[in-house]
Amino acid sequence: MTVDALPLDTMQFTAQYELIRSQVINAARDAPHRDLGAQPRGVGLGLLLREGMPGWLGTIDSVIRASLSRRTMDAPLPKPADPLAECSIGSPWFSGVQRQDITTLLTSLVLSTRLVDPLLTDGRISVMPMNSEAHQKITAAHLSRMAYLYVRQSTLRQVFENTESTKRQYGLRDRAVALGWPLDRIVVIDSDLGQSGASAADREGFQRLVTEVSLGRVGIVLGLEVSRLARNNTDWHRLLELCALGDTLILDEDGLYDPAHFNDRLLLGLKGTMSEAELHVLRARLRGGILSRARRGELKQMVPVGFVHDVRDCVIMDPDAQVQAAVRLFFDTFRRTGSCLAVVKEFYAKDLLFPRRLRSGAHKGELVWTELLHCRARQIIHNPRYAGAFVFGRTKNRRLPNGKYSSRQVPSEDWILLRDTHPGYISWEDYLSNLERVKGNALAWSSERHHGPAREGPALLQGLVICGACGERMSVRYHSHRKAEIPSYWCGRRPMHRGEIGLCQTIHGGALDAAIGEILIEAMTPLSIEVALGVQQELATRQEEADRLRRQHVERAKYEAELAQRRFLKVDPDNRLVADVLEADWNAKLRAIAAAQEAYDKSAAADVSVVNDTERAELMALASDFPRLWRDPRTKMKDKKRMLRLLIDDVTLTKGDTVHVDIRFVGGATRSLDLPLPKSCVVLRTTDAAVVQEIDRLIDTYTDKEIADLLNERGVRTVVTTPWTAARIGRLRHIYQLTDRRTRLLAQGLLTPEDVATRYGVVISTVHLWRRRGLLRAHPVNDRGDFLYEIPQQDLPAKFAHKLVYQVDPVTSSSHSGRGAV
Amino acid sequence: MAYGDEHGAQVFTVTHPFHPLRGQTFDLLAVRNNWGGDRVSYAGPDGRLRTLPVEWTDVLEPDLVVTVGAGRAFFRTDHLRELRKLLDECVRQGEAPSC
Numbered sequence: 027m028t029v030d031a032l033p034l035d036t037m038q039f040t041a042q043y044e045l046i047r048s049q050v051i052n053a054a055r056d057a058p059h060r061d062l063g064a065q066p067r068g069v070g071l072g073l074l075l076r077e078g079m080p081g082w083l084g085t086i087d088s089v090i091r092a093s094l095s096r097r098t099m100d101a102p103l104p105k106p107a108d109p110l111a112e113c114s115i116g117s118p119w120f121s122g123v124q125r126q127d128i129t130t131l132l133t134s135l136v137l138s139t140r141l142v143d144p145l146l147t148d149g150r151i152s153v154m155p156m157n158s159e160a161h162q163k164i165t166a167a168h169l170s171r172m173a174y175l176y177v178r179q180s181t182l183r184q185v186f187e188n189t190e191s192t193k194r195q196y197g198l199r200d201r202a203v204a205l206g207w208p209l210d211r212i213v214v215i216d217s218d219l220g221q222s223g224a225s226a227a228d229r230e231g232f233q234r235l236v237t238e239v240s241l242g243r244v245g246i247v248l249g250l251e252v253s254r255l256a257r258n259n260t261d262w263h264r265l266l267e268l269c270a271l272g273d274t275l276i277l278d279e280d281g282l283y284d285p286a287h288f289n290d291r292l293l294l295g296l297k298g299t300m301s302e303a304e305l306h307v308l309r310a311r312l313r314g315g316i317l318s319r320a321r322r323g324e325l326k327q328m329v330p331v332g333f334v335h336d337v338r339d340c341v342i343m344d345p346d347a348q349v350q351a352a353v354r355l356f357f358d359t360f361r362r363t364g365s366c367l368a369v370v371k372e373f374y375a376k377d378l379l380f381p382r383r384l385r386s387g388a389h390k391g392e393l394v395w396t397e398l399l400h401c402r403a404r405q406i407i408h409n410p411r412y413a414g415a416f417v418f419g420r421t422k423n424r425r426l427p428n429g430k431y432s433s434r435q436v437p438s439e440d441w442i443l444l445r446d447t448h449p450g451y452i453s454w455e456d457y458l459s460n461l462e463r464v465k466g467n468a469l470a471w472s473s474e475r476h477h478g479p480a481r482e483g484p485a486l487l488q489g490l491v492i493c494g495a496c497g498e499r500m501s502v503r504y505h506s507h508r509k510a511e512i513p514s515y516w517c518g519r520r521p522m523h524r525g526e527i528g529l530c531q532t533i534h535g536g537a538l539d540a541a542i543g544e545i546l547i548e549a550m551t552p553l554s555i556e557v558a559l560g561v562q563q564e565l566a567t568r569q570e571e572a573d574r575l576r577r578q579h580v581e582r583a584k585y586e587a588e589l590a591q592r593r594f595l596k597v598d599p600d601n602r603l604v605a606d607v608l609e610a611d612w613n614a615k616l617r618a619i620a621a622a623q624e625a626y627d628k629s630a631a632a633d634v635s636v637v638n639d640t641e642r643a644e645l646m647a648l649a650s651d652f653p654r655l656w657r658d659p660r661t662k663m664k665d666k667k668r669m670l671r672l673l674i675d676d677v678t679l680t681k682g683d684t685v686h687v688d689i690r691f692v693g694g695a696t697r698s699l700d701l702p703l704p705k706s707c708v709v710l711r712t713t714d715a716a717v718v719q720e721i722d723r724l725i726d727t728y729t730d731k732e733i734a735d736l737l738n739e740r741g742v743r744t745v746v747t748t749p750w751t752a753a754r755i756g757r758l759r760h761i762y763q764l765t766d767r768r769t770r771l772l773a774q775g776l777l778t779p780e781d782v783a784t785r786y787g788v789v790i791s792t793v794h795l796w797r798r799r800g801l802l803r804a805h806p807v808n809d810r811g812d813f814l815y816e817i818p819q820q821d822l823p824a825k826f827a828h829k830l831v832y833q834v835d836p837v838t839s840s841s842h843s844g845r846g847a848v
Numbered sequence: 849m850a851y852g853d854e855h856g857a858q859v860f861t862v863t864h865p866f867h868p869l870r871g872q873t874f875d876l877l878a879v880r881n882n883w884g885g886d887r888v889s890y891a892g893p894d895g896r897l898r899t900l901p902v903e904w905t906d907v908l909e910p911d912l913v914v915t916v917g918a919g920r921a922f923f924r925t926d927h928l929r930e931l932r933k934l935l936d937e938c939v940r941q942g943e944a945p946s947c
Contacts, residue, residue, distance in 0.1 A: 497869055555928065565916055645928050645932060651935055655935055693913065
């Protein structure tokens with residue numbers, strides 16, 4: 027048979043070959059391994075190519091013989107000295123026809139392989155340029171397991187456009203066949219097409235491959251190159267380790283490797299490193315291009331809502347007037363309220379929606395109107411785009427082990443920031459001011475360390491009060507009193523830290539706040555404003571000195587950084603624990619330099635700002651405007667607090683016999699005052715001593731009801747500002763143990779009706795009758811009609827006298843005649 | 849002021865005029881940014897670790913405006929400017945009477 031006569035359908039040959047080979051392998055599985063000979067060898071095409079037809083047939087024959095001998099048990103066949111001769115003589119398995127067919131088939135297959143594989147040279151049959159040792163890596167154990175071909179392209183675009191690479195990867199299946207794996211035992215994993223090899227997290231196919239390898243089901247892993255399998259050293263070395271443990275081979279376009287062999291492992295490791303480095307180089311190249319464009323401000327980015335790109339890719343304001351109005355309303359509201367949350371609340375209260383441009387999905391790029399969320403409000407406030415600035419690099423993404431990304435905020439000094447690159451909704455100064463206000467709001471959680479933002483509550487000194495006893499900041503509590511919230515300033519931090527019960531001190535805020543307000547108004551005089559302006563003028567004239575003083579901060583920060591650097595350089599590099607700490611300290615000092623420099627620039631700019639005549643007049647007008655606004659009841663408490671924070675640094679309170687108040691103004695002046703301790707609840711609920719004394723005096727003359735009426739007529743009220751009643755007078759008499767009117771009258775010698783009746787020998791009703799007729803002078807004891815009687819000068823009236831004439835004017839017989847004396 | 853001194857103990861003095869520890873000197877343990885502000889860490893009189901705002905100590909140079917003002921000035925010009933803006937803003941919003 028000549029080569030020309032052979033059919034060149036490789037696939038057909040391959041299929042027939044696989045049929046025979048699979049039968050042999052099945053026979054080999056049944057046979058004990060020891061019967062295969064001392065050298066475990068494969069029975070695939072690799073063996074044929076390495077050792078030629080005699081070796082291949084000999085191996086197959088030995089496998090078959092071993093299998094048959096195991097089945098017959100009693101009559102094992104003798105092992106032939108010459109496998110080829112034995113086969114030719116008449117193998118129990120190979121008939122002459124079969125042998126002829128197999129020989130023809132394999133010859134055709136080998137020759138066809140030679141024709142299609144350019145690597146074959148000089149008639150030496152070799153599929154790959156590997157040494158003979160490498161060829162011996164494939165064993166029956168490998169061939170009995172699966173071959174996994176891993177196919178991957180990094181992006182979908184590559185899948186569609188770079189089809190040649192995909193084709194080459196699929197072509198490796200023929201290599202597996204050539205090495206001895208049947209087609210049905212070659213598994214192609216191509217589910218990761220379009221997935222980057224930078225991580226195994228999202229690559230389901232790679233994970234499946236690793237799983238199969240770890241379970242020992244894989245005889246060989248095929249990949250066109252290492253970078254197809256992994257571009258991450260962690261994933262790559264994990265796969266290598268599993269392959270080494272599971273006796274799995276790896277094949278790429280360049281050769282066949284056994285990860286259990288040191289040299290192969292070394293080479294594969296190097297290839298993995300190069301693969302990862304290649305990815306880095308690719309990224310760096312792309313990143314460099316992006317950064318270069320960003321530094322010129324030409325990088326086209328997604329713009330926030332309110333902006334769009336025009337036909338020249340320039341950023342312009344959204345031509346949609348409704349969108350513009352919404353964004354402007356947002357910033358106007360923030361300017362008024364000073365809080366993102368307040369803006370959101372106001373949008374909700376007015377049922378307003380905010381535009382949003384979809385960034386992904388089927389409706390990408392479309393504008394929708396949604397509710398304004400707080401997180402979104404914060405994003406808008408922090409976005410320099412709204413101030414007309416180009417910015418790049420505000421966040422840095424980091425891939426997590428689970429494949430997700432973590433976004434980290436980058437310090438603003440590390441941004442690429444170009445101002446005034448396009449129109450903005452706010453000025454750059456407004457943007458910075460907004461950031462400061464938001465930053466101040468965020469400090470509310472650290473009330474012990476900062477005063478926090480001005481809130482709506484009526485506590486004027488919220489966040490500004492320092493405890494004069496312990497030096498910590500005092501907090502605010504409110505209590506309701508007649509539907510009004512009354513503030514109190516509490517300091518319980520130190521007892522709380524020490525696990526003690528009680529408070530350091532607590533001070534009523536009502537009178538204190540009022541006093542502070544009055545002091546502010548007193549201080550806001552034309553003279554004090556002149557002094558402040560004078561200091562500014564002096565700073566401007568002493569700019570050089572001021573600059574020197576301010577620069578000291580920067581110099582000191584630099585000195586600190588140098589010290590930190592020196593300490594770091596002195597440390598033993600092997601002492602990583604110390605070195606890491608010192609390095610962190612050094613970094614902190616470097617950041618401090620930047621902060622000091624920024625503060626220096628800011629302060630220097632403020633120092634030299636000249637106050638012109640117009641501004642001076644406006645500032646001087648504060649002397650009249652501020653008190654008027656402060657006293658106006660329509661001024662919100664929040665605005666009052668904002669004003670206060672521009673004028674006062676802090677207020678220190680010390681409670682003793684009085685409340686000692688020390689005020690530090692922002693200009694450096696101080697003011698102290700003492701306020702009387704607020705009355706306690708008991709004191710506040712105690713009737714004034716003068717009123718008690720007056721009531722005591724009135725009891726001599728009047729009954730309780732009469733006293734109550736009399737006090738009400740005079741405008742005197744109880745401690746709870748209610749009118750007096752007889753019952754209240756009675757309770758007050760009881761509380762203060764005032765002698766009641768009856769006892770007092772008896773002490774004056776007045777007689778009870780019983781005494782009078784006994785004295786005159788009449789019944790009591792006659793006494794009452796005499797009183798009513800005016801025959802006896804009587805004084806009311808209470809408001810129930812009880813009387814005590816004066817003793818008449820003469821022994822009148824006589825019995826039945828009341829039936830004669832009136833001796834006494836009834837009108838003047840009671841105590842009412844003395845009312846005018848009260 | 850020994851802040852940043854490479855040799856010997858670093859100490860600082862409380863300069864807040866009304867703080868209960870005013871005028872007292874402590875060993876400076878660290879200056880750290882906590883909760884958005886620089887704080888001086890030191891061992892308090894009771895031996896516990898305490899902190900103070902750095903502005904209340906002599907760790908920082910005294911504020912220049914305060915130094916020049918020498919206790920005469922109640923206010924600062926930049927703050928008065930802010931106050932002027934605030935009053936004008938209140939007037940604009942109609943939440944307060946015209947100034």
